[in-house]
Amino acid sequence: MNSSLPFCLIVSRGAPYEDGTALVLDRTVTRLGRRASSEGPDIAFDNAYVSRRQASIRFLDGSYYLTDLASKHGTNLNGVPLQPFVPALLASGDRISLARGMIELAFGPRPLEETLDFTLRHERLSAKLTGVKPEYELDPVRYTLRLGPRSFAFSEKEFRLLELLVRKEKQFVSKEEIVRYVWPERPEGMDPARAASAEEINSLLYRIRKKTDYALSIENIRGKGYVFQEPVFSDC
Structure with a gap:
């Protein structure tokens, strides 16, 4: 991790900040919590479900570490x-x-020129373009995927599923892991009538494939989970 360029949290949602706000992590320890009348945290949110001492982010030896401070409603990472x-x-x-x-935040490099563009860049060899490294890019603020010269937009749930699969490219991702990541508001052990189903996962995958003109290779391991392979760039 490059310590010469401060990293930041980009707000997907979380009052009082506007969506897309970049909160720069330029301290050794940055405290997150609920806004209070007295001395508050470094990054304060207007939400009753956020504890006054919710979490901290520490910069140590070139890396950042997130710690939950025994908050009442917890802190989730991915x-x-x-x-x-x-x-x-x-x-x-x-x-x-x-x-x-x-409250939803994305962690990543501070945007250059203070823009709101925050992207995850991945370069892969294309089977159709031997020796050329095309780039695909995920934008967790706008919920978009750029694949070669083309751009595709997704709903929040579609993007979270795609993001998880891309982050674990060529690795098996179980249905249980998908449910935890895509539907954190519907945890395991809740009322089965409200729990996320396999049909919901398949519906998201169908829409992702259709929106990208089937340019993404996502293998279904029947009854178990999924594996994301390299994108197909021939039509891009």
Whole structure:
């Protein structure tokens, strides 16, 4: 991680900040919490479900670590609840959610020229363009994918599913992991009538494939999960 360029949190949603606001992490320790009349945290939210001492982000030896401070409603990293006071290493593109998913943040490099563009860049060899490295790019603020010269827009749930599969390219992703990441507001153990179903996952995948003109190769391991392969660039 390049410590010469400050990293930041980009707000997907979370009052009082506007969507797309870049909150620069330029301190050794940045505290997150609920706004209070007395001395508050470094990054303060207007939400009753956020604890006054919710979480902290520490910069140490060139890396950033997120720690939940025993908050009442917890801190999730990529859909997985953090254990209190156990630091978790942050990587570019990680998503942080607070207040039962009502606060959504993306972690990544500070945008150049203070723009709101925050992207995850991935270069892969194209099977159709031997020796050429085309680029595909995920934008977690706008929920878009740029594939070669083309751009595709998604709903929030579609994007979260695609983002998870891309982050684990060529790795098996179970249905249970997908549910935790895409539907953090519907945790395991809740009323089965409200739990996310396999049909919902398949519906999201169908829409992702259709929106991208089937340029993405997502293998279905029947009854178990999915594997994202390299994109097909021949039609881009």
